[in-house]
Amino acid sequence: MSVTGPPEAYRSLKDALSRSMPDERLIDDPLRTLAYGTDASFYRLIPKLVVRIESExxxxxxxxxxxxxxxxxxFRAAGTSLSGQAVTDSVLILLSRSWRGHEILDEGKGIRLQPGVIGARANQLLAPYQRKIGPDPASINSCQIGGIAANNASGMCCGTAQNSxxxxxxxxxVLADGCVLDTAxxxxxxxxxxxHASLIAGLEILAKETQADxxxxxxxxxxxxxxxxxGYALNSLVDFTDGIDILKHLMIGSEGTLGFISSITYDTVPDEPCKAAALALFPDMATTCQATIALKRAPVSAVELMDRAALRSVQDKPGxxxxxxxxxxxxxxxxxxxxxxxxxxxEAREVQVHASLEGIKTLEPLVFTREPSTYELYWKIRKGLFPAVGAVRETGTTVVIEDVAFPVDRLEEGVLALTEVFRRHGYQHAILFGHALEGNLHFVFPQGFERPGEIERYQALMDEVVHLVGVEYGGSLKAEHGTGRNMAPYVELEWGGDAYALMWRIKALFDPESLLNPEVLLSRNPTLHLENxxxxxxxxxxxxxxxxxxxxxxxxxxxxxxxTPRQRIVVWRELARLEALGEQTSDVDRDYRKRLWQDYRYQGDDTCAADGLCATQCPVSINTGDxxxxxxxxxxxxxxxxxxxLGRHFSGATRFGRGALNAATVGQALLGDKGMSHASHILHRLSGGRTPQWLSSLPQAASIKVLSQPMGGDSSQDKVVYLPSCATRVFGSDRHDSESRTVMELTLALLDKAGLSAIxxxxxxxxxxxxxxxxxGxxxxxEHKARELNRELLAASQNxxxxxxxxxxxxxxxxxxSLDTRLTLMEPVGFAHEYLLPRLDITPMTGPVALHVTCSSTRMGLDDAFVSLAKACATEVVVPPDIHCCAFAGDKGFTTPELNQSALHGLAESVRGCVAGYSNSRTCEIGLAEYSGIPYRSILSLLDSVSQAKGDPSPETGSDLSPQ
Structure with a gap:
């Protein structure tokens, strides 16, 4: 059921808001309302207006x-909600990047966070204090604080003692009437x-009545x-008597139906640094549940249950x-x-775990791992179980996930009963996993809604599951994912009439007109979960x-x-759906499809860096760039x-590129930076983006004479094939930088210093x-250029x-x-670790340096090695935490400069005080220098500046890389 207003009301709203807000943050075009209106649930409503807010x-x-x-x-935070909490066909409010503020309090014992901060970022901020926030949902690397608090998300380790x-x-x-309350x-x-005396009094009356009953x-x-x-956090009515305390705790888990949390201060919890994990295998579910109960008395941080189907979905994952x-x-x-x-x-706690499981049969000896990569792999697999099931579903079906909680002493019989319900309704592919110590189980299954009878089958399943968990076992229907649309029709069944009426009274006190996220958490529509x-x-x-x-x-x-990648896929699916309809569509649908295609060119294609980082975070490794x-x-x-x-005359193309850079240098000398920027901006706009945008960090043209000169070293030296990329053959040094050597020159100098002969x-x-x-594309x-290169590299490297x-x-x-597997292909970071550092003496520089770990380095698994190399060369290394890819993307920094600028927002502030920045991609370094205010160079430049050949006299102090 839709709860919305007439079209003219939204036009009037947009007109009113446009008087004080820029149009780009008032969004009502079909492509972006569809894309921004989608969350992780299996529901879809398309907002009439999306408003991106920047302030209270x-x-x-x-x-x-x-x-x-x-x-x-x-209200929407990250949109990782699984139960339809963040979809609407009315007004959707999104957070701009200005909602990512944070403040560490009491030496890490507290932290104040705005709702746009990602959960993992909060823990990153707290890591130096060996503290963390209590909630730890599986989506912590993606979900935001606003959603964590609004859903009372918990997770693997926090249980019920450390949730929000x-x-x-x-x-x-911020309440429905616009009033702002700061409880601190x-x-x-x-x-x-x-x-708001009446609101406070109303809450205190509810608490008094509840405690008396x-x-x-x-x-x-x-x-x-x-x-x-x-439902609502009714425990606030028995835990507190003061209206402010009650209000504060009612907001937790209220799913945006009572107000907007514009900041939250958490008491943090200890984050013990030494960690170990074991994958304990048991012959059957009964034994597994017995082990769970035995582990309740052990000093464990988390115990995660996975049934055979869950294990099958991940058993082929690498590692x-x-x-x-x-x-x-x-x-x-x-x-x-x-x-x-x-x-x-x-070690003592590991021993206690072994003792707790004494006498319980396992299929393999229990072995703990402390090795970080294996430990992280186990948890990555566990956190990715839900999406992993999605990867093996039939195309065209969705994935349903629900999370229930049984009293832990009845976990074994609850699991068996739940499994039987799934079997009886024909859901043989359901998997079970969850937080065993809390009796909290997630069940996940593929579900199609298109075929006749599927909605009815789903409804019958949910009706029986709800009665089983909520009535027969006295459990909870939603343990940690929030009520949402999928469970709103069942809240009364779980809680009973008195408690349910209490919840409606709470809603009426805060939002008497029911304008905040209606039909979520509470609904009188019995089929809400089957609609949209x-x-x-x-x-x-x-x-x-x-x-x-x-x-x-x-x-x-x-x-x-x-x-984002998710949103690109959402719109692509809609385009595919419309294309599949063919001529069956109406004129309105054809116009809609045409508009989507037109807008997708810029929104989906032109501004995609195609860097592949999305695949590194996706549990099923989808690279939307492909x-x-x-x-x-x-x-x-x-x-x-x-x-x-161009490919057949590539030498000429790179010569043309160097000529264009020389011309740009002349133009800059005549017009100055401002004049050159203004002129190129006009040409860029008039050409429809085909003429590159000039940047003040545009390098000089590279000289490739060095490649034709005799290489240093002799026949007795170890050899390495050096391939200068086309980017380093075109782009020389930054004209504002004291480092005047090209990447080719400094690379060859460093190889010679390390006693390596370059081929x-x-x-x-x-x-x-x-x-x-x-x-x-x-x-x-x-493929032709790759074949050419493959042939020459095999010859140069002697196969x-x-x-x-x-x-x-x-x-x-x-x-x-793309090249022959016989070739050992290395970029600067990996090569430096293996071949350069052992041959050089390092005297680290004392000034702070910035480091940009390129997306390609991350995809190659070199991010830690990159930081390690920089720290070997400098005593202070700054890695901007919120910048994962610069989005220069080859030439997009010139053709779509707003993408590069947006991706590097905040860079200048993050690297303030650094003498220089380092990376391992020449084009990336151009964009980084443009938006940071400091020169960016190859990481090999840093290594060269602080190193001497083994046995050479070392300088008295570390190098100073300050610009001259």
Whole structure:
């Protein structure tokens, strides 16, 4: 059922808001309302207007204008909600990047966070204090604080003792009437008690009545001994008597139906640094549950249950124990996590775990791992179980996840009963996993809604599950994922009439007109959970397995400019659905499809960096960039001849590039930076983006004479093939930088210093790995250039006898996937660790340096090695925490400069005080220098400046890399 207003009300609202807000933050076009209106649930509603707010003042204004028109409002954080909490067909409010503020309090014992901070970022901020926030949902790398608090999300380790309800210290909240309350500010509280006396009194009356009703109070206490997020936090009415305390705790888990949390202060919890994990395998579920109960008395941080179907969905993942593939059908596992402040404590706790499981049969000996990569793998697999199930579902179906909690002493019989319910309704592919110590189980199953009878089958299943868990076992229907739309019709069944009526009274006190996220958490519509179901049509095999979880979004460089990978897939699916209808569509649908295609060119294609970072975060490794490159191939079929011409005359193309740089240098000398920028901006706009935008950090042209000069060293030296990329053959040094050498010059100098003899492949000016062509969708020419390069590198390296160093990381990554496996292909970071550091003496510099870990380095698993190399060369290394990819993306820094600018927002502030920055991609360094205010160079430049050949006299002090 829709709760919305007439079209003219939304037009009026947009007109009113446009008087104080820029149009780009008032969004009502079909593409972005569809994309931004989608969350991780299996529901779809398309908002009439999306408003991206930047401040509390704006929010209050938006609420006022919506209230005057009786238009419902829904708040959205990261959109990782699984139960339909963050979808609407009215007004959707999104957070801009200005909502990512934070403040460490009391030496880490507290932290104040704005709602746009990602959960993992909060823990990163607290790590130096060995503290963390209590909630630890599986989506912590993607979900935001606003959603964590609004859903009372918990997770693997926090149980019921460390969730948001238990660890909230204070909050700042905006209510439906626009009033702002800061519970940490005495004057704000006093003012609120005066202005909202009736609300405070109403809450205190509800608390007094509830505490006086012994039966209801006991029921509430029982419910919250379990994990429970069904309905409002009624425990606030038995835990507190003061209206402010009650209000503060009611906001937790209220899913945006009572107000907007504009900041929250958490009491943090210890984060013990020493960690170990074991994957305990048991012959059947009964034994697994017995082990769970035994572990309740052990000093464990988490115990995660996985049934055989869950293990089957991940058993083929790289690094997983081979034994998983041979487990008997009824087997199950517990992932046991143990932590301590030091190794001795950790070992003692491991011993206690072994003692607790004494006499309980396991299929394999219990072995703990402390090795970080294996430990992280176990947890990555566990956190990715839900999306992993999505990857094996039938195309066109969705994935349903629910999370229930049984009293832990009845876990075994509850699991068996739940399994039987699934079998009886024909859901043989359901999997079970969850937080065993809390009796909290997630059940996940693929579900289609298109075929006749499927909705009825789903309803019958849910009706029986709800009765089983909520009535027969006295458990909770929603342990930690929030009530949402999927469980709102069942809240009364779980809680009973008295408690349910209490919840409606709470809603009426805060939001009497029911304009805040209506139909979520409470609803009188018994079929709400069966309406507005999201279609997931087949669109492309590259992305059909996506379940729109949103895990990919934090690392996407276009997330604050246009679309994220999830949103690109959402719109692509809609385009595929419309294309499949063919001529059956109406004129309106045809116009809609045409508009989507037009807008997708910029929103989906032009502003996609295609960096592949999305695949590193996706539990099923979907690289949305591959989809976009295919789209570019189809769009640019007519340009294949030009691509072939460039590829066959590549030396001339790079000479032309150097000539253009020389011309730009002359133009800058005549016009100055401002004049050159203004002139190029006009040309860029008039040409429709085809003329590159001039940047003040544009380098000088590179000189390639060095490649024709005799190389240093003699025949007795170890040899390495050095391949200068086309980028370093075109772009020289930054004219503002004191480092005047090109990347080629400093690389050769460093190799010579390390006693390595460089072999330059034949015809180096003509060679290209093909990535530049592939990124434009010119796959045939990309393959041709790769074949050329492969031939020359095999010859130069004597069929792989010598390693190949390429000075540009993205090119190296591309070559690793396209060239002969006999070649050892390395970029600067990996090469430095293996071949340079052992041959050099290092005297680290004392000034702070900035480091940009390129997306290609991350994809190659070199991010830690990159930081390690920088720290070997400098005593202070700054890695900006929120920048994952610069989005220069070859030439997009010139053709779509707003993408590069958006991706590097905040860089200058992050690196303030650094003398220089370092990376391993020349084009990336251009954009980084443009938006940071400091020069960026190759990481090999840093290594060269602080190193001497083994045995050479060392300088008295470390190098000073300050610009001259």
């Amino acid at each position: 003042t704006e929010l209050v204004h938006v609420l006022s204008e919506c209230h005057s028109r009786s238009l419902p409002v829904t 309800y238990q660890t909230v210290r204070d909050m700042r909240v 500010d005495e004057s704000s509280v006093a003012s609120f008690r005066s202005s 012994c039966g209801l109070a006991d029921k509430i206490r029982h419910k919250y001994r379990l994990k429970n997020t069904t 997983m124990p081979e034994v998983l593939k041979g487990l008997p059908e009824g087997a199950a596992a517990l992932l046991i996590d143990v932590r301590g402040n030091d190794g001795a404590v950790l 179901l999201k279609p997931l049509p087949a669109a492309d095999p590259l992305v059909d397995k996506c379940i729109e979880c949103g895990f990919c979004e934090p690392v996407c460089p276009s997330k604050d400019l246009t679309l 989809l976009i490159r295919n789209l570019r191939r189809d769009r640019h079929l007519g340009k294949a001849g030009m691509a072939r011409l 330059i492949p034949a015809i180096p000016g003509h060679l290209c790995c093909g990535m530049a062509f592939q990124s434009k 010119q796959f045939k020419e990309a 792989g006898r010598y390693p190949v160093l390429c000075d540009t990381s993205p090119c190296t990554l591309h070559m690793q996937g």
